[in-house]
Amino acid sequence: MxxxxxxxxxxSGAPAEARFVRGSTLRHVLVMGSTGAVGLIAVFAVDLxxxxxxxxLGEQPVAAAVGFAGAVGFFQIGVGIGLSIGLGAVVSRAIGxxxxxxxxxxxxxxxxxxxxxxxxIGLATALAADTVxxxxxxxxxxxxxxxxxxxxxxxxxxxxxxxxxxxxLLRSVGDARxxxxxxxxxxxxxxVLDPLLIFALGLGLEGAAIGAVLSRLGLAWLAWHGAVRRHxxxxxxxxxxxxxxxxxxxxxxxxxxxxxxxxxxxxxWVTQAIAGFGSAAIAGQATIERLSPVAFGIVYALSGxxxxxxxxxxxxxxMDRVRATLRxxxxxxxxAVLAAWGALWALQDVIVAAFSAAGETAALIRLFCNLLAGGxxxxxxLFVANAxxxxxxxxxxxxxFNWGRATLGTIPFVALGLPYGPxxxxxxxxxAAAVFGTAAALVAFRVVGRLRATDAEDAAGVELAPxxxxxxxxxxxxxxxxxxxxxx
Numbered sequence: 001m002x003x004x005x006x007x008x009x010x011x012s013g014a015p016a017e018a019r020f021v022r023g024s025t026l027r028h029v030l031v032m033g034s035t036g037a038v039g040l041i042a043v044f045a046v047d048l049x050x051x052x053x054x055x056x057l058g059e060q061p062v063a064a065a066v067g068f069a070g071a072v073g074f075f076q077i078g079v080g081i082g083l084s085i086g087l088g089a090v091v092s093r094a095i096g097x098x099x100x101x102x103x104x105x106x107x108x109x110x111x112x113x114x115x116x117x118x119x120x121i122g123l124a125t126a127l128a129a130d131t132v133x134x135x136x137x138x139x140x141x142x143x144x145x146x147x148x149x150x151x152x153x154x155x156x157x158x159x160x161x162x163x164x165x166x167x168x169l170l171r172s173v174g175d176a177r178x179x180x181x182x183x184x185x186x187x188x189x190x191x192v193l194d195p196l197l198i199f200a201l202g203l204g205l206e207g208a209a210i211g212a213v214l215s216r217l218g219l220a221w222l223a224w225h226g227a228v229r230r231h232x233x234x235x236x237x238x239x240x241x242x243x244x245x246x247x248x249x250x251x252x253x254x255x256x257x258x259x260x261x262x263x264x265x266x267x268x269w270v271t272q273a274i275a276g277f278g279s280a281a282i283a284g285q286a287t288i289e290r291l292s293p294v295a296f297g298i299v300y301a302l303s304g305x306x307x308x309x310x311x312x313x314x315x316x317x318x319m320d321r322v323r324a325t326l327r328x329x330x331x332x333x334x335x336a337v338l339a340a341w342g343a344l345w346a347l348q349d350v351i352v353a354a355f356s357a358a359g360e361t362a363a364l365i366r367l368f369c370n371l372l373a374g375g376x377x378x379x380x381x382l383f384v385a386n387a388x389x390x391x392x393x394x395x396x397x398x399x400x401f402n403w404g405r406a407t408l409g410t411i412p413f414v415a416l417g418l419p420y421g422p423x424x425x426x427x428x429x430x431x432a433a434a435v436f437g438t439a440a441a442l443v444a445f446r447v448v449g450r451l452r453a454t455d456a457e458d459a460a461g462v463e464l465a466p467x468x469x470x471x472x473x474x475x476x477x478x479x480x481x482x483x484x485x486x487x488x
Contacts, residue, residue, distance in 0.1 A: 019174040020312040021096060025324040028174075029332055032305035033298050035176035038184065041297035053198050053208070062205050064279040065145035067286030068138045071271045072125065072150055074264030079121050080161040082260040083114045085307060086253025088168035089391045091233075092308040095172060096315025104235030107169055107227075109245035112237060114165045115158050122157030125150060136268060137275030142282075145205055152209035159216040166223035169233045172308045178226040186219040255395030259386060259402040266406035270429050273414050274422045277360065281422040284364030287355055288426075291368070295340040296376045302329055303383035311391040319452045326388055326448055330441065333380030340376070344369040360422065367423050375430035378437030385440035394447055401443075405436035 020028050087110040094103035125132075129150040133143050163182065170179040190211050197207030227233045267289075274281045293300050306329045313321040344351075348369035352362045382401065389398035409432030417424030 020309045021316040021318055021321065025309065025321055026328040026331075028309050029302075029306055029325060029328045032171065032174075032176050032309065033302050033329075033332055035180040035305075037298035037301040038180050041294055053194055061141045061145060061279060063283040063286055064142045065138075065149060065205060066208075067271065067282045067289070068133055068136055068142065068146040069149045069153075070286060070289060071136055071264065071268050072129070072132055072146075073153070074267055075261065076118075076121055076125060076154075076157050076160070078260035078264050079257050080114075080118060080157075080164045081304070082257030083110075083117060083161065083249075083253050084164040084168040085256040085260075085304065085390050086110070086249050086251075087114065087165050088172050088304070088307055089252045089311050090249055091169060092172040092311035092391070093315040096312035101235070103172075104233060105238055105241055106245045106248065107234045108237045109242050110249045111162065111165050111234060112242065113246050113249060114161050118158040118161030121161075122154045125157065126154040129154070135272075137272050142279065149205055149209045152206060153212050156213040156216045159213075159220040163216065163219035163223045166220070166227040168304070169227040170223070170231070171305065172311075173231055173233065174308065175226070175231065176305075178230065182219060182223045182226060185222050186215045189218045190215040252390055252395050255399045256390050259390075259395070259398045262399075262402035262406035265403075266410040266429070266432075269406075269410050270414060270425055273418055273425045277422045280360040281364065284357070284361040284422065285426070287357065287361065287365055288368045288372070291344075291351070291365075292373075292376070295344055295373065296337065296380070298336045299333055299376055299380040299383060302333065302380065303387050306384065307387045307391045310388060314392060319448070322388075322392065323445075323448045323452060326384065326444060329384040329387075330381060333384060334377065337374070337377045337380060341373040344373050364422060364426065367426065372426055372430050375433050378434045380437070381441035382433065382437040385437075385444035388444040388447065392447060392451060397440075397443065397447070401436055401440040405432050409433075409436050 087107070090110070091103045091107055094100070094106060129147045130143075133146050133150075138146050163186070167179045167182050170176075170182070193211035193214055194208055197203050197211050198205075201207060203210065271282070271285065274285050306325055309325050310322050313319070313325065348366050351357075351369065352365050355361075355365070357365055382405070385401065386398040389395055389401075410429060413428035413432045414425050415428075417426070417428030420427075
């Protein structure tokens with residue numbers, strides 16, 4: 001597993017690799033956030049384009065099937081994102097502390113763990129697709145189409161996880177451009193393949209699924225080339241250190257996975273509630289779920305983009321810069337949401353016409369453009385707070401807030417909105433985001449304030465322990481910082 005080429009800068013452990021410990025924190029947030037957003041927007045724009053292509057087939061069950069399959073796919077993506085957050089946090093902290101050799105070893109162990117977990121996730125999804133879709137409320141032709149889509153796509157879940165993990169490594173050294181190019185390439189491949197497979201070969205929904213698989217293959221290959229051959233970020237796999245490194249990784253990754261699974265759980269509850277209003281309502285929700293990441297790409301990107309900035313500065317003992325990063329990230333969320341909300345409000349007629357939406361589907365899209373889009377201000381606050389918790393030794397706080405939003409926040413709010421139709425359900429979901437997003441942002445600032453008040457050793461965290469020591473840096477940092485003092 002040793003990379004063919006290891007650039008001297010990557011192997012030497014030179015402090016110059018920790019580029020986030022100097023310069024403007026706002027500039028780092030903008031660069032990492034915007035480049036991450038470009039990649040995400042490209043991926044989700046192509047996903048939205050695929051839905052557009054399928055909508056041109058004039059078959060509403062196809063659009064509804066995409067909505068149900070997407071709800072299941074969120075679980076797969078949630079696990080991958082959580083694991084990549086853990087990998088990026090631990091590797092970034094090692095780089096910030098000047099421990100490049102440890103960072104490369106942890107990267108190899110982490111990618112091995114990620115691949116194994118994602119293989120199991122893909123297999124479980126393929127085997128349980130019928131059962132899960134039935135629980136979500138899919139029936140008849142919609143159920144059959146969604147199940148077929150998941151059976152085709154699920155074997156490629158390990159490729160998706162590998163691409164996510166390697167992209168996190170690229171962000172850990174501040175190579176925002178290559179991390180962006182990885183997702184841009186995957187998006188471009190899908191944009192080219194979808195019309196060929198859906199229309200030219202007449203494969204319909206199955207063509208979209210095949211295109212997704214081929215795109216993920218390209219994603220994994222390009223990310224591997226950038227992280228391994230260009231930066232030498234992945235060292236040789238050391239069997240003796242695998243268990244210790246995996247434990248260190250999972251200290252952050254396990255809570256992050258639980259955190260990210262909360263969102264699809266809440267989304268599944270909402271999908272089940274909306275399914276009772278028919279295929280038109282599900283089609284409207286599917287359009288909103290694919291439109292949201294395109295409109296708010298930078299908000300989605302910040303959760304992964306600002307983590308390496310915080311982690312490097314934590315490793316270097318610069319808590320003043322950690323607080324500045326948190327503050328600047330919140331300001332970027334505010335500006336991005338206001339700009340996107342205004343654009344959606346102005347273009348709502350165009351959007352409705354583009355997707356040939358009518359009736360309930362069109363009503364939900366307009367509700368999103370006029371009102372629901374503003375709720376992303378609170379969602380963005382929650383995303384940034386999660387990044388702070390995961391990278392500063394308080395990952396269980398992230399888990400608590402996300403699961404609180406997905407359960408205590410979603411279930412009663414959705415129940416209150418249910419008598420008012422699918423629009424009432426979505427408004428209830430937004431209200432939950434407002435409550436928990438605001439609370440998470442306030443607690444994130446409090447956590448950073450507490451860490452700044454500790455002595456220099458606590459603020460910087462302990463030095464990474466050598467392989468086999470059984471003392472993961474993240475666990476030690478969390479203990480010193482007082483993990484659990486806030487009820488988690």
